[in-house]
Amino acid sequence: MNKIQETFGIKYPIIQGGMIWCSGWRLASAVSNAGGLGLIGAGSMTPDLLREHIRKCKAATNEPFGVNLPLIYTHSEEMIQVVIEEGVKVVFTSAGNPAKYTKYLKDHGLIVAHVVANVKFALKCQDSGVDAVVAEGFEAGGHNGREETTTLALIPQVRKAVSIPLIAAGGIATGAGMLAAMALGADGVQIGSRFAASEESSAHDAFKKAIVEASDGSTVLTLKRLIPVRLIWNRFTREVEDMQTTGVSNEALLKKLGSGRARLGMFDGDTEEGELEIGQVSGLIDSILPVNDIIQNILSEYKSVQKQLLEEKFIF
Amino acid sequence: MNKIQETFGIKYPIIQGGMIWCSGWRLASAVSNAGGLGLIGAGSMTPDLLREHIRKCKAATNEPFGVNLPLIYTHSEEMIQVVIEEGVKVVFTSAGNPAKYTKYLKDHGLIVAHVVANVKFALKCQDSGVDAVVAEGFEAGGHNGREETTTLALIPQVRKAVSIPLIAAGGIATGAGMLAAMALGADGVQIGSRFAASEESSAHDAFKKAIVEASDGSTVLTLKRLIPVRLIWNRFTREVEDMQTTGVSNEALLKKLGSGRARLGMFDGDTEEGELEIGQVSGLIDSILPVNDIIQNILSEYKSVQKQLLEEKFIF
Numbered sequence: 001m002n003k004i005q006e007t008f009g010i011k012y013p014i015i016q017g018g019m020i021w022c023s024g025w026r027l028a029s030a031v032s033n034a035g036g037l038g039l040i041g042a043g044s045m046t047p048d049l050l051r052e053h054i055r056k057c058k059a060a061t062n063e064p065f066g067v068n069l070p071l072i073y074t075h076s077e078e079m080i081q082v083v084i085e086e087g088v089k090v091v092f093t094s095a096g097n098p099a100k101y102t103k104y105l106k107d108h109g110l111i112v113a114h115v116v117a118n119v120k121f122a123l124k125c126q127d128s129g130v131d132a133v134v135a136e137g138f139e140a141g142g143h144n145g146r147e148e149t150t151t152l153a154l155i156p157q158v159r160k161a162v163s164i165p166l167i168a169a170g171g172i173a174t175g176a177g178m179l180a181a182m183a184l185g186a187d188g189v190q191i192g193s194r195f196a197a198s199e200e201s202s203a204h205d206a207f208k209k210a211i212v213e214a215s216d217g218s219t220v221l222t223l224k225r226l227i228p229v230r231l232i233w234n235r236f237t238r239e240v241e242d243m244q245t246t247g248v249s250n251e252a253l254l255k256k257l258g259s260g261r262a263r264l265g266m267f268d269g270d271t272e273e274g275e276l277e278i279g280q281v282s283g284l285i286d287s288i289l290p291v292n293d294i295i296q297n298i299l300s301e302y303k304s305v306q307k308q309l310l311e312e313k314f315i316f
Numbered sequence: 317m318n319k320i321q322e323t324f325g326i327k328y329p330i331i332q333g334g335m336i337w338c339s340g341w342r343l344a345s346a347v348s349n350a351g352g353l354g355l356i357g358a359g360s361m362t363p364d365l366l367r368e369h370i371r372k373c374k375a376a377t378n379e380p381f382g383v384n385l386p387l388i389y390t391h392s393e394e395m396i397q398v399v400i401e402e403g404v405k406v407v408f409t410s411a412g413n414p415a416k417y418t419k420y421l422k423d424h425g426l427i428v429a430h431v432v433a434n435v436k437f438a439l440k441c442q443d444s445g446v447d448a449v450v451a452e453g454f455e456a457g458g459h460n461g462r463e464e465t466t467t468l469a470l471i472p473q474v475r476k477a478v479s480i481p482l483i484a485a486g487g488i489a490t491g492a493g494m495l496a497a498m499a500l501g502a503d504g505v506q507i508g509s510r511f512a513a514s515e516e517s518s519a520h521d522a523f524k525k526a527i528v529e530a531s532d533g534s535t536v537l538t539l540k541r542l543i544p545v546r547l548i549w550n551r552f553t554r555e556v557e558d559m560q561t562t563g564v565s566n567e568a569l570l571k572k573l574g575s576g577r578a579r580l581g582m583f584d585g586d587t588e589e590g591e592l593e594i595g596q597v598s599g600l601i602d603s604i605l606p607v608n609d610i611i612q613n614i615l616s617e618y619k620s621v622q623k624q625l626l627e628e629k630f631i632f
Contacts, residue, residue: 011632012630118532137468139466139469150454150466150468150487152466152486153597153600157600176500180468182629183496216434216463216473225561245541246563283435283469283473284476302630313503316615
């Protein structure tokens with residue numbers, strides 16, 4: 001067992017990233033049943049809805065699962081109470097300061113991981129007693145760090161700085177990608193986009209189809225002046241990018257953004273006017289598969305690439 | 317021998333990226349003598365100076381070496397004549413269309429590689445008869461693709477699309493990075509930043525020091541409206557970024573840029589007013605070393621990480 005398998009009590013060191021509008025109880029329990037760690041993405045939920053998803057997830061799996069909690073919402077403390085009351089064992093926090101809730105969560109018996117995009121916050125995680133740090137690179141979908149450090153550059157720098165278990169995120173969808181992340185110093189991987197396009201994902205079929213059709217260059221990190229987010233290019237994204245190059249105010253951008261854009265695109269399936277949050281690795285995803293097949297494919301490719309590296313690639 | 321070792325007749329599938337103001341005959345010959353492929357970076361040279369560097373490089377090594385020719389200059393054809401007249405065996409072209417000169421270069425007996433940043437141009441390389449394609453990710457220093465695809469996302473997508481030998485570039489400075497690139501489907505690696513901070517690099521000591529002092533977040537991809545280039549944050553970079561967010565004209569940006577900014581920073585050592593072109597992986601570089609040590613360190617780390625992957629990382 002490596003550090004990530006041990007920390008979370010899971011069979012394979014594969015975490016399913018918590019994703020708004022994609023990862024409810026159905027996806028999370030499928031990933032946990034397949035030997036990974038499923039995460040309910042609480043970012044798009046009210047406290048009541050989160051409670052419902054946790055209860056359904058408990059009914060659907062006996063394996064460990066967790067909740068991803070972005071710490072940017074006003075109801076964060078209420079969400080934390082739900083997680084504790086419902087006896088969830090694992091929390092992945094993101095988009096905030098790990099010093100704020102880690103001690104409280106750990107005092108209530110939770111295993112805590114926190115998502116970062118730079119070395120400074122990885123160190124802060126370690127100092128705060130976080131059990132594992134997720135380092136996420138620029139290629140990741142959805143909200144993203146301001147330094148724009150890619151997974152390939154970020155993981156070895158975080159590895160050098162901290163000794164706690166390290167999970168690589170951003171740009172990983174395959175066994176080859178997982179092996180690359182492990183070579184760079186990760187103990188496990190967090191995979192989002194590949195699971196967004198799974199059968200068990202709650203994303204709208206039109207969004208899943210957009211992921212499958214994406215190629216390299218289909219996404220862009222936009223809205224950098226507000227909170228950077230990686231989206232598929234569509235009418236909305238093009239209009240926002242055009243506004244930004246002409247130097248409009250943040251107020252005008254916020255007005256254009258409005259509310260509910262992510263739900264509109266990812267859950268309701270308006271692929272031109274909605275926000276479609278997905279990673280660059282969507283260019284590699286060409287099918288919608290059941291979660292169990294996705295994980296088995298990753299594992300078998302991991303093995304075969306490992307063999308290639310030893311026997312064919314470069315022998316000296 | 318793998319495909320890259322065979323194609324270029326080199327001991328290790330490690331290419332030293334051609335870099336303006338860093339990679340003259342001294343660096344290129346040192347890399348070739350150490351078993352990699354050294355490239356003279358012709359981008360900052362006149363045809364006469366290139367001829368001088370080629371002659372000195374031939375005198376300094378009996379191993380294969382090459383010339384990197386960015387195809388954006390008005391004197392590209394004159395440079396090609398110099399390369400042919402001087403009997404250089406290898407050319408890496410970049411920043412242009414591979415269809416333009418590849419046949420001509422190959423008809424004159426040269427081995428040709430071309431640098432791309434997306435799948436479309438990788439396919440164009442293959443169609444043009446290029447011997448090897450270099451796929452370079454967003455994290456790379458200097459001039460860079462517009463799609464911003466990272467090495468981790470780009471290499472498997474290019475690998476899926478083409479069957480010609482594939483060299484990964486961008487974000488690679490170590491044996492772990494090289495192994496990750498090979499896992500993703502590359503047959504070899506192109507390394508720039510690590511060699512820019514070598515003893516044999518012709519960069520100014522102040523620039524080498526800036527590379528060693530860089531951490532994650534020290535660089536930014538800027539000047540996107542002109543030609544995107546990754547630079548270290550300094551006074552010049554901050555001023556340019558500020559100008560861009562206020563929506564100034566391209567003319568104003570060009571005026572601010574002026575001429576000779578790269579030479580000023582990288583060769584003359586003005587680290588505040590000059591352009592300092594370097595990759596995100598500079599955050600991992602903490603010493604100025606002789607080329608031979610750099611290559612031996614990469615190889616020994618490659619071996620040890622390969623062993624870790626097999627014996628410790630994740631066994632199933």
